[in-house]
Amino acid sequence: MNRLSNLGKDSSRMMVTTVPGIEDIVLKEASEKLNLLESHHRFGGVGGRVYLEISKEDVQKLFKMRSIEHIIQIIDVFTVKNTKGGLDEIYRGVYRSSIPLGSTFRVTCERIGSHEYTSMDVQRVAGQAIVDKYGTKVNLKNPETIVRVDVAHDLCIVGIQLTRTSLRIRYPRAFHHPSALNPVIAYAMLRCAEVQPGDRILDAFCGGGTILIEAAQVWEDIEAIGIDISPKSIDGAQRNLEAAKVKSKVKLILGDATRLEKVLPEGLKVDKAVSNLPFGIRSGRLKGLPKIYSGFLRSLRPFLNETSKVCLLTIHKELLKSISKRFGYEMLESRRIVNGGLIAHIILLRPS
Ligand SMILES: C[S@@+](CC[C@H](N)C(=O)[O-])C[C@H]1O[C@@H](n2cnc3c(N)ncnc32)[C@H](O)[C@@H]1O
Known part of the structure; x- marks a missing residue:
């Protein structure tokens, strides 16, 4: 773990x-794209939060990262009690902080x-502290500044949220697959x-094409093939590929992944x-x-060479583990990871 340092100007x-579960991938991507001065992969002891100390000139580069959802510029961090008295500490802590606010x-x-x-x-006490100190107006719907006041166990983190919408929204989705994957997870799987x-x-099992689009947008010269058994998914994936401007890099086929x-x-x-993989929950076909x-x-095995890798997302880890062993995978x-509130597993296999 890297310590939180005294901030240079x-x-x-x-x-x-x-x-939660891909914090190490965030650190890897950050160290490739930014000049990383310090880092901590579970900030405040909480999964899904990563602390990055970076050069000021690199802040804009964060918006190009594929493994993150929101960006918060930290203003202040202090400890708080978990009793009602913690609210007074939050009021005082927010009042003390110098927060660069819009109108x-x-x-x-x-x-x-x-x-x-x-x-x-x-939210109520922190908002009151800001109104009392700065006299700035509250606008819940469309504020100029989003002030984040997070409480993670005994830590209060005050910051400015720089993202309006999650960076997982990368292109307009023409088709919404009912089990569409978060593109941040797609990126993590490809990594x-x-x-x-x-x-x-x-x-x-391409559904609306999230994994294919992520691969085609991030890596050069890749050739992607998507298969799905549902004509509606293939048609929808086609429209999503067009919306994401990667149509020429991806071939879609209507077919059965078990044959x-x-x-x-x-x-x-x-x-x-x-x-x-299909989870069998929504479809009711467990x-x-x-x-x-x-x-x-079984049917994938002949299409792999000895250096091929297979990366699968499932909530049925033990089932996948035993089946993969049976069909010659290591x-x-x-x-x-946590995928939309459910515990899921990213499993990496290679032909053995
Ligand atoms: C979890 S969804 C994939 C969602 C996709 N990753 C996305 O972001 O849109 C699983 C997909 O597998 C497809 N599927 C189920 N059984 C299949 C099979 N035997 N062959 C090919 N596709 C299948 C379903 O039609 C569904 O679109």
Whole structure:
């Protein structure tokens, strides 16, 4: 863990939010794209929050990152009690802070841990402190400044939220798949699979095409193939590819991922197979999952070479683990993440 340093005048302390479980990928991406002075991967002891101390000139570069959702410029950090008295500490702490405000503001709070107050209470007292100190008007709907006052266990973090909408929204979605994946997770999966420029990538359960679009937007010269058994998904994915301007890099095929020999040309090899597997919850077909997982991993095997990687998202880790072993795969990595409130696993396999 890196310590929070005393801030030099040319550096900025930032807290970025992400999907819990991929904080290390945020740090990797940040160190590639920014001049990282200090970092802490679970800021305030909370998953999904990463502390980055960066050069002031690099702040704009954060908006180009693919592994994060929100960017908060930290103004002040202080400890608070979890009893009702904590609210007075928050009032005083916010009043003390020098907050660069526009003509209107709103306070947003995310509270993690057990406290005798709610996030609404925090918003109310922090908002009052700002009105009392600066006399600035509140605008809940469209404020010029979003002040974040987060409480993570015994820590209060005061900052300015620089993002209006989550950076997961990267392109207009023409089609909304009911199980659409968060593109931040798609990016993390592609990173786990170590996608390289020039790779051929297969998503055999492509839905609305999130993984294919992420791959095509981030890596140069890749060739992506998407398969789905539902004509509605294939049609929707096509429209999403157009909206994301990556149509020429991706081929879509209507077909069954459990019989890839009937879908893909004989002799074709894929470098990376990356998929968000059907969870069987929304579709109510939990019983059919072993057949889908087995059929997919069995029929995928001939299309892999010895350096290929397979990266899959599932909530049924044990099922996938046992089936992958049976069909000749070795598990290289298993990562627990939080996907829309559900615990899920990113599993990395290679043919053994
Ligand atoms: C979890 S969703 C994928 C969502 C996608 N990642 C997105 O962001 O839109 C799983 C997809 O697998 C497809 N599917 C289910 N069984 C299949 C099979 N046997 N072959 C191919 N696709 C299948 C479903 O139609 C669904 O679109």
